[in-house]
Every structure is written in C-alpha cells, then in structure tokens.
Amino acid sequence: xxxxxxxxxxxxxxxxxxxxxxxxxxxxxxxxxxxxxxxxxxxxxxxxxxxxxxxxxxxxxxxxxxxxxxxxxxxxxxxxxxxxxxxxxxxxxxxxxxxxxxxxxxxxxxxxxxxxxxxxxxxxxxxxxxxxxxxxxxxxxxxxxxxxxxxxxxxxxxxxxxxxxxxxxxxxxxxxxxxxxxxxxxxxxxxxxxxxxxxxxxxxxxxxxxxxxxxxxxxxxxxxxxxxxxxxxxxxxxxxxxxxxxxxxxxxxxxxxxxxx
Numbered sequence: 001x002x003x004x005x006x007x008x009x010x011x012x013x014x015x016x017x018x019x020x021x022x023x024x025x026x027x028x029x030x031x032x033x034x035x036x037x038x039x040x041x042x043x044x045x046x047x048x049x050x051x052x053x054x055x056x057x058x059x060x061x062x063x064x065x066x067x068x069x070x071x072x073x074x075x076x077x078x079x080x081x082x083x084x085x086x087x088x089x090x091x092x093x094x095x096x097x098x099x100x101x102x103x104x105x106x107x108x109x110x111x112x113x114x115x116x117x118x119x120x121x122x123x124x125x126x127x128x129x130x131x132x133x134x135x136x137x138x139x140x141x142x143x144x145x146x147x148x149x150x151x152x153x154x155x156x157x158x159x160x161x162x163x164x165x166x167x168x169x170x171x172x173x174x175x176x177x178x179x180x181x182x183x184x185x186x187x188x189x190x191x192x193x194x195x196x197x198x199x200x201x202x203x204x205x206x207x208x209x210x211x212x213x214x215x216x217x218x219x220x221x222x223x224x225x226x227x228x229x230x231x232x233x234x235x236x237x238x239x240x241x242x243x244x245x246x247x248x249x250x251x252x253x254x255x256x257x258x259x260x261x
Contacts, residue, residue: 007033008034010036011040012038013250014251017037020056021052026055035058036061036078037052037058037060038060038063039062040062040086041251042247042250042252046184049083061075061087062081063075064156064158068142070122073089073093073119075087076088076155085151085155087156088153088155089117089154092119093119094119095154096150097113098114100147103138109149109150109151112149112172114162115148115158116138116141116142116143117142118140123142125137145161146161146162159174159176159177164195164255166193166194166205167202171233173205173233175194175195178193178230178234179192181229181230182207182209185217192255193205193208194208194258204238209222209241209242210242219238222239223239
C-alpha cells in the first residue's frame with residue numbers, strides 16, 4: 001500500500017510494526033513516499049524502535065491518549081520528536097504531573113507522578129458510575145492513571161500504569177522501565193515484568209522472558225544483566241522463561257494473566 005498509493009504516514013501499534021519487520025526482502029518495495037511512523041497504545045522498547053527506523057529510514061514519533069480524552073492528548077512534533085517521549089500536549093489541552101499518593105501536589109520537571117490533563121476533549125464522566133467519575137475527574141482535571149514525568153520543554157515521558165507499579169519495600173518500580181532494559185539483551189526476543197507478592201517486602205519484580213531462537217540464556221544471566229544497570233531496589237528477583245508474552249490486540253501486556261499463571 002505504501003508503494004502503490006504513496007502513503008506518507010503510518011499509524012500503528014508495536015505488533016503491527018513488528019510484523020512489517022518480518023516481511024521478507026522489505027527493501028524491494030519503494031517506500032520513498034513514507035515520511036513518519038506514528039506509534040501508540042503500548043510502550044515501544046528502544047531496541048525495537050531502532051530496528052524499525054533502520055528498516056524504514058524514517059523518524060518514529062510516539063503519541064499518547066485515552067478514551068476519556070477522545071482520545072489523543074499528546075503528540076511528538078514530527079520535526080522535533082524526543083526519543084522515549086510521547087510528546088507535548090495537543091492544542092487547547094493543559095497538562096501537569098501530580099504526586100501519585102494524594103494527587104494534590106504538582107511535581108517539578110523530572111519528578112515522576114500521575115499525569116493529569118484538562119481541555120475541551122475530556123469526557124464528562126462515566127455513565128452511571130459516579131464514584132469512578134469522582135476519582136478520575138478532580139477540579140476539572142482528568143487524572144489518567146499513568147505515571148509519567150515531564151521535562152523542561154513540556155515533553156512527557158510515560159513510565160507505566162499507576163496500578164501496575166511494583167511496590168518493593170516502599171519503593172515504586174515501573175515494569176516498563178525494566179522491560180525496555182531487558183529488550184536490550186541480545187538473547188531476549190520479548191519480555192514482561194510483574195510484581196509478585198512477597199512477605200515483608202510487598203512485591204518483588206519477576207521477569208518473564210521469551211528467548212530468541214537458539215539463544216542460550218539463564219535466569220542468573222538475566223538478573224545479573226539488570227543488576228548492573230539499575231539501582232539495587234529495582235533488581236529482578238525472579239525469572240521465568242515462556243514461549244510467548246500474553247498481549248491484547250494493541251500490544252499491551254496482559255499482566256494479570258502472568259500473575260495468576
């Protein structure tokens with residue numbers, strides 16, 4: 001379609017773009033009309049982003065949104081995207097980062113907290129669910145449930161869902177951060193990290209790993225790889241090797257399946 005119709009922009013999710021990478025002899029197609037690839041729905045590992053850029057030779061720009069905001073709230077400017085960021089707030093939208101405990105204190109640039117947005121695209125509430133509406137909408141601001149930080153230029157960096165943060169000895173650990181790191185390992189094809197209840201510790205990070213074909217990789221190697229690159233409290237404590245990471249059609253990891261499995 002890109003070659004036949006001169007498609008200039010591709011909007012996609014990670015599973016679809018990974019499928020593109022598996023197309024044999026992709027270089028035989030004329031993709032010169034393509035200018036950008038926009039991606040959303042689920043976090044994109046840096047290693048995957050690099051593979052896509054090398055294949056298509058165009059910039060990758062992430063965007064972000066949710067159904068309650070109709071849905072897009074943030075986009076990367078095509079001429080100035082930042083790696084790892086979902087971009088800046090779209091027109092007529094305000095955003096801020098609030099502390100994730102009470103949601104009453106605005107965080108400084110670089111400090112993580114819950115992303116909140118306000119604008120004409122924000123919904124009025126959940127149908128017949130007043131309590132859920134009260135939690136989500138506070139003073140006209142929609143609290144997204146996503147943990148993020150913002151830089152000095154207003155670019156937002158999503159860390160993870162608030163409800164999926166791993167609570168270890170009072171520390172908050174973002175599974176997506178550890179997953180992005182694990183994807184840098186040459187023997188890792190795919191991965192997921194979840195919090196596993198542990199007495200006296202709260203939760204411990206457990207990694208589920210899909211090895212690349214014919215690659216040897218042990219649990220000890222996985223834990224050592226991460227331990228060398230993160231603060232001590234973020235270390236992987238358990239590892240399991242599986243054939244496939246359970247995901248929904250848009251590429252989001254089904255962590256609940258891993259937790260009960």
